[in-house]
Amino acid sequence: MIRRTLATVVAAVGIAALLPLTASAADPVVPPRIKAMQSGKANAQVAGSCALSVPNRIAIGRDVLVLKAKVSGPCAIAGSSSLWNLNHPSRGDVQSILFDSSDPDGNGTYAFLDEDPLGNQTWQGRGSFNADGSQNTQNNVPITVKLAAGAWISSSRTADVVTLKGTSLLYSVTTNSYFKRSAGGVFQFREQGSTTWQTLKSVYTNSKGEVTMAYRYSKTRDYRFSLYSTSISWDLGSAVTTR
Structure with a gap:
């Protein structure tokens, strides 16, 4: 079981130029209270049910993404100690979330590095004990980790001809920045005063990550450029432009 603390993550990233980050950057550690109780020091009585609450869509768009989980049930009561591990189907347990008021790292904070594995994973309960033992x-919480995408839109109007330009981007774990890339997307419009987006045209950006379309329409509309989800990136809508 890999217990990655925020301090460990920051330290690992800070010395990245000297030491590549591997699994050894976060030593396999079972919190002492959990370890002791798992060894049989807790009684077998089940007191209640604890529920972990975390985002089920993770978008990696920076070198370190720090998040904070929430918990409900007896786990939220002072004196309890509860652990969830993030289990990857091929890599096993890759990190942990701990709730334990007696542990400096037990506040539910966790982090993703941009080199962490992508795909479907599951937060699995690994032990939850109350002060009386x-x-x-x-609960188990399935999540999906993908790369973050970026979508831009620009527009212009000449008389009744509206021209829209969409740009698609993807986060690179190599350069820790976004780059333009080919992707499928859609130009959408929204009538003034409406909250409903409608499809104007499905498109695919070129190798430079750009696509342009023009059409005739005299009235003012809101427009945006949205990207579809792929196996490695999430769907995303751009900011809104009005023409």
Whole structure:
């Protein structure tokens, strides 16, 4: 089980130029209270049910993405100690979330590095104990980790001809920045005063990540350029332009 603390992540990133970050950057550690209780020091009584609440869509768009989980049930009561591990289907447990008021790293904070594995993974309960030694059941939370995308739009109007330009980008874990790339997307419009987006035209950006379209329409509309989800990136809508 890999227990990655925020301090460990920051330290690892800080010395990245000297030491490549590997699994050894976060030593396999079981929190002492969890380890002791898992060894049989807790009684078998089940006191309640604990639920972990985390985003199920993770978009990696920076070198370190720090998040904070929430928990409900007995796990939220002072004196309890609860652990969830993020399990990857081929890499096993890759990081942890701990709730334990007696542990400086037990506030539910966790982090993703941009070199962490992508794909479907599951937060799995690994032990939850109360101050009196009783146990709690824990939920499992499936998540999907993908790269963050970027979508831009620009527009112009000449008389009744509206020209729209969309740009697609993807986060690079090599350069820690966004680059333009080919991608499928759609130009959408929204009538003034409406909250409903409608499809104007499905498109595909070129090798420079750009696509342009023009059409005739005399009235003012809102426009945006949206990207579709792929196996490695999430869907995303651009800012809104009005013409």
